[in-house]
Amino acid sequence: MEAVRNAAAVASSLRLTRTKPPPHPTLTSPKCFCLRKEDAFGNPSSETSLPKLEGHQTDVFEVEELETNDDDIWKLFAHAQRNILYLNKQRLTAMEELKKVQEERDLLLEKIEQLEAQKQTGAQTEPVASSSFADLLLRIDSMVISGMIGSGEASSLRKKVMDSRSQINDAFCEIRHKTDMELLSELRLFTEKMTQNPLxxxxxxxxxxxxxxxxxxxxxxxxxxxxxxxxxxxxxxxxxxxxxxxxxxxxxxxxxxxxxxxxxxxxxxxxxxxxxxxxxxxxxxxxxxxxxxxxxxxxxxxxxxxxxxxxxxxxxxxxxxxxxxxxxxxxxxxxxxxxxxxxxxxxxxxxxxxxxxxxxxxxxxxxxxxxxxxxxxxxxxxxxxxxxxxxxxxxxxxxxxxxxxxxxxxxxxxxxxxxxxxxxxxxxxxxxxxxxxxxxxxxxxxxxxxxxFDGDKWDPSKDKYLPRNYSAYDIEGKAACKVALRNRLKFSGYSSVVVGCIYSSCTFDVSTFDVDMDNLKAAVRYAMNKGAQVVLVFMESETPVMNSLMKALQNELKDANVRFIEKYDDALAHLILAGSDIFLCSSFHDPWLQMPLKAVKYGSAPISLNLASDGFRQFKVRDSRGSSQSEYLRQSGWGDCGSTAASQYLLSTYGNMSIGQALDEINTEPSRWAWRIKDGMSKDFSWDAECCxxxxxxxxxxxxx
Missing domain, CATH: 3.40.50.2000 (Glycogen Phosphorylase B;)
Incomplete structure (x- = not known):
């Protein structure tokens, strides 16, 4: 490297170039300079050396004149230039290799840091996964002791859980808030899925x-x-x-x-x-x-x-x-x-x-x-x-x-x-x-x-349109959604109950439209008299007659505690479901929008205008959880309750509930109402559940x- 520095110094001081040299003055006796180094005793040294730049530690040289011609001089210059260029190329190559070594070192350090981070994460998550796995096995024991399942099914479930441990940890990471019955249902479906062949x-x-x-x-x-x-x-x-x-x-x-x-x-x-x-x-x-x-x-x-x-x-x-x-x-x-x-x-x-x-x-x-x-x-x-x-x-x-x-x-x-x-x-x-x-x-x-319905889109625990998410196990967010709905609709004053309704031309029978409107008017008036605030969404119909009837209804029900929304808005529909305590439905049979099932999921009680409502239904009101419920359903023409779990739940819980009953229970039996709402929210009515x-x-x- 010392030789490289010396060569660079020569190149810098002499400023060599490949261009044609300028004309020289006439020299009587052309000379070139030979650099000779003396040893410590003043004798010429046989070792040649390149000079160093001024300002650096130097050796002592003696210059003697040698006669030569112009061609020899420029040959020496050209030879020196080639040597310098070669040395410079070697220097650049060495610098590139050094850069590669540095990059490899940085990558190695980064990989070491990643491995250390993964090791720390694994150390933290492994106990959690193991805890969920152990909890699941203990819950199976609980199911056997309580008589929910026999020892034979318990053994089969344990074996399937052990055989599918990695998948079990992902599927059942959150089980503490679930009842044994809910967990057993999910576990049976999971094990069935693991054993079934794809179609x-x-x-x-x-x-x-x-x-x-x-x-x-x-x-x-x-x-x-x-x-x-x-x-x-x-x-x-x-x-x-x-x-x-x-x-x-x-x-x-x-x-x-x-x-x-x-x-x-x-x-x-x-x-x-x-x-x-x-x-x-x-x-x-x-x-x-x-x-x-x-x-x-x-x-x-x-x-x-x-x-x-x-x-x-x-x-x-x-x-x-x-x-x-x-x-x-x-x-x-x-x-x-x-x-x-x-x-x-x-x-x-x-x-x-x-x-x-x-x-x-x-x-x-x-x-x-x-x-x-x-x-x-x-x-x-x-x-x-x-x-x-x-x-x-x-x-x-x-x-x-x-x-x-x-x-x-x-x-x-x-x-x-x-x-x-x-x-x-x-x-x-x-x-x-x-x-x-x-x-x-x-x-x-x-x-x-x-x-x-789409369980990813219609779920209050992950609904992107809500100001605060909530679930059956953490329902506090529903109150925040009610406040947000009131603010958006500019309701004044305070009301403990909000009643929602989304009407579409696809949700009712044209032949019974007049009856539906009469029932809706009666329900809205009753809610208003009880101090509730009401929001009605009417999706525009292709039938002009229906649109004119809806306009007439809007004029008839004008009130400070009633809001009419004439254009459907998806974000607002989510907020109405979340902010309402009661949801009025033309019928529980709503294949187009499935509002009754969505209302249950969002903690809003669905009330069918064609089943029960104060003042315009002639059957006797009964306890929705009483023993007379199945008799009522048979008499009302709904058939037996053994068709689907969705129908059993809707008809047994809300099948003969009027808006008056719902308002009374909210005000006089809040704990019972809270149980009813949370029970419905914990159920799955999405396409992935019973339908599938x-x-x-x-x-x-x-x-x-």
């Missing part, structure tokens, strides 16, 4: 939220599909490609280059296929080319050729499944629009690679059945002579017509009637709309499943047929 389900349907939505079917398909996938199943959805479809809701939408043929009206026709993903669900859109007008319309339904439109789509969906080589475990079809897939499957497609597939039909609206001429069955390849029989497609009343929904019921392995409050018997005998003989014959096929479990059990049953 492949394909929905063939006419709606899916948020792609194409017209009714309750859309939210049902999306909610159930997401819940099934969270439990490990594979779910796909096939839809028509409507012209007004919400393309922004589909991620990665693209058209498949190849087209496929489907049969209709005696010929084979080309179809395009579009694929994408919505909320994690694979979606396939079928676009007819020859019949392009079938789905190029303003509305989804309500046309004279609806049978042709959806029978084409149903047949094309089956042709697509065969062409693509899919072999799902379950074909899930919905309402009359795709009910014809049932006979198509068993008469044409079961032997085309789908021998292990089974069919489940969901019925959301039994009033819509689609009656058609038998000859129209030929359009999609079915034989009308074989199907137009009393035990198959022939309508039970109009014998000259075929009933498409009836055919779907007959040709499906299981039929799920979706209703939050009705029992199977009431659907068969009271709400059958002419299908009672068919439903009675196929009674063993029938199941009832409740609707649900019933469908999963039905899928598994028919798959094993």
């Amino acid at each position: 492949h389900i394909v929905h063939i349907c006419s709606e899916m939220d948020p792609i194409s939505s017209c009714g309750s079917l859309a939210s049902y398909v999306t909610g159930l599909s997401c819940a099934l996938q969270r439990k490990g199943d594979l779910v796909e959805v096939i839809l028509p490609k409507y012209s007004n479809i919400n393309l922004d809701a589909i991620q990665g939408l693209r058209r498949i280059d190849a087209e496929f043929d489907s049969y209709f009206g005696g010929h084979w026709h080309k179809n395009r296929v579009w694929i994408g993903v919505t909320r994690g669900i694979s979606v396939t859109l079928i676009e007819p080319l020859n019949y392009s007008t079938f789905f190029n319309r303003d509305r989804l339904y309500g046309y004279s050729d609806d049978f042709e439109r959806f029978s084409y789509f149903s047949r094309a969906s089956m042709d697509y499944l065969v062409k693509s080589g899919k072999q799902p475990d379950i074909l899930h079809i919905h309402n009359w629009e795709t009910a014809i897939v049932g006979p198509l499957f068993w008469d044409i497609f079961v032997h085309q690679g789908l021998g292990a597939t089974r069919v489940l039909l969901t019925c959301h609206d039994i009033t819509s059945q689609c009656l058609e001429q038998p000859s129209k069955l030929e359009l999609c390849g079915l034989d009308p002579h074989r199907l137009n029989r009393p035990d198959r497609f022939q309508d039970n009343t109009k014998m000259n017509l075929v009933n498409v929904l009836k055919g779907g019921i007959v040709y499906s392995n299981k039929v799920v009637m979706v209703s939050t409050i009705h029992s199977r018997d009431s659907l068969i005998h009271s709400l059958n709309h002419g299908l009672e003989p068919t439903l009675a014959i196929h009674k063993e096929k029938l199941l009832v499943a409740p609707y649900g 479990d019933i469908h999963r059990a039905a899928y598994t049953f028919i798959k094993n047929l």
